[in-house]
Amino acid sequence: MNDLPFGFSPSGDGDDDRRGDNDRRKNEGSSGGETPGGAQNPFGFTPGSGGFDPSSFDPSQLGQMFSQLGNMLSGMGAGMTSGSGGGAVNYQVATNLARQQIGNFTPVLDKETNAVTDAVRLAEVWLDDVTTFPSGVRQSVAWTPVTWLEESMPTWKRLCDPVAEQLSRTWEQNLPAEAAQFAGPMMGMLTQMSGMAFGTQLGQGLGHLAKEVLTSTDVGLPLAPEGVAVLLPEAIATFADGLEQPAQEIIVFLAAREAAHVRLFTHVPWLRQRLLSTVEEYARGISIDFSGIADMTSDVDPQELLSNPSKLEELIGSSASFEPTTTPEQQAALARLETLLALVEGWVEQTVSAALSDRIPSVGALTETMRRRRASGGPAEQTFATLVGMELRPRKVREASALWRQLLEAGDIATRDGVWAHPDLMPDAEDLDNPAGFIDGVIGGAVSSFDDxxxxxxxxxxxxxxxxxxxxxxxxxxxxxxxxxxxxxxxx
Incomplete structure (x- = not known):
């Protein structure tokens, strides 16, 4: 849209010169003055160059390949020797690659920060009438994609570490004896390579996601510090360009969603921990089916692996042999995560609609747009699906939204919000399919029990x-x- 209110501006406005200078200084600062592919670039290729071409690999030059691999690992410098580079996930690689994926970005202007503050303040006034939870926002800020990356990385670490560590332990504990004996001297290097592989996948996902998220809670998880409401002006400007709705209404709508999320995560103390611990619970059950690799290696002479690099490449490339298996316990954890995400999204959707329906004509259309946006998936879902086979996608948002609406109609705001008092009182997946039974239990039983x-x-x-x-x-x-x-x- 051509005229964004509150001072939100897409890139390419009258501040191009100053923005360009700021952008160049930020890019130089983030790379430390190093050129892509230099000593601190573990991949050795520039963004957009296409990376490594498998067709160019010559098996006869295996020694040269390992020499180059050694140079790559030793050239990572602080990225590998510091705590941020080691471990089951190489977060230095993830951060560097995500930063490359982000590329140039528009710095936040003072008028955009003020715009975020004004929009959140207005939304907070309207939300006061439709929920018993008081405001949880202590600070309203505007972030660039790079700021989002830096501020959200601690949460991503907490989510990814248990998954990657469990996979690494499972690999070492279940590797066939013959393969373990052969791979023993190389396990240290393989661990580093595994950490780089996880870091690469995470960095690619976060790099795309950083350019698309509109708020800090856009993926359903609390990624900002507690009490901080965040809007990303550059992404919002791009998002508004694709809609035929007044830009002012779009911004206030997104501010209301962010403020509602912050209220919920602030005043439901168990919610943040429950979301993150459910991912950890999923990770603890990860196991790997090694039957495929055992069958493949049973008739392989270790000397053949040394003399025939293509055979080693074939074994390593057989990714189906190393796929994590999903246990019933993991499926249950995944179902709980999806249900909880749907309940959060459904409550926010109902609360925001109630607060804005008489004030913003486009709230219905914007709500449906957000539903489709979440249902279509994105880098967050792709990242988790690639790493651990789980998606951060609430599959029953419509059902959850309908449950909260019906509970409000049958009772009142206090009854609806009182359900969040304890995790054991929350509806489960079956309740989303049969909301009437859950509502009868709340209204017909002891409503006061949800209060205390x-x-x-x-x-x-x-x-x-x-x-x-x-x-x-x-x-x-x-x-x-x-x-x-x-x-x-x-x-x-």
């Missing part, structure tokens, strides 16, 4: 004590009846 489950337990115990006391009183009354005087007379 401990209070309900204490009330139940009090009722039991009252019933026991009543029973004792009845027994005493029976003892003091007509037969009591006769008893006293006999005693006399």
């Amino acid at each position: 489950p401990i209070a309900q337990l204490e009330a139940t115990l009090a009722q039991e004590r009252a019933a026991e006391k009543s029973s004792d009183d009845t027994a005493d009354d029976n003892d003091s009846g007509p037969d009591r005087p006769d008893t006293d007379k006999r005693d006399d």
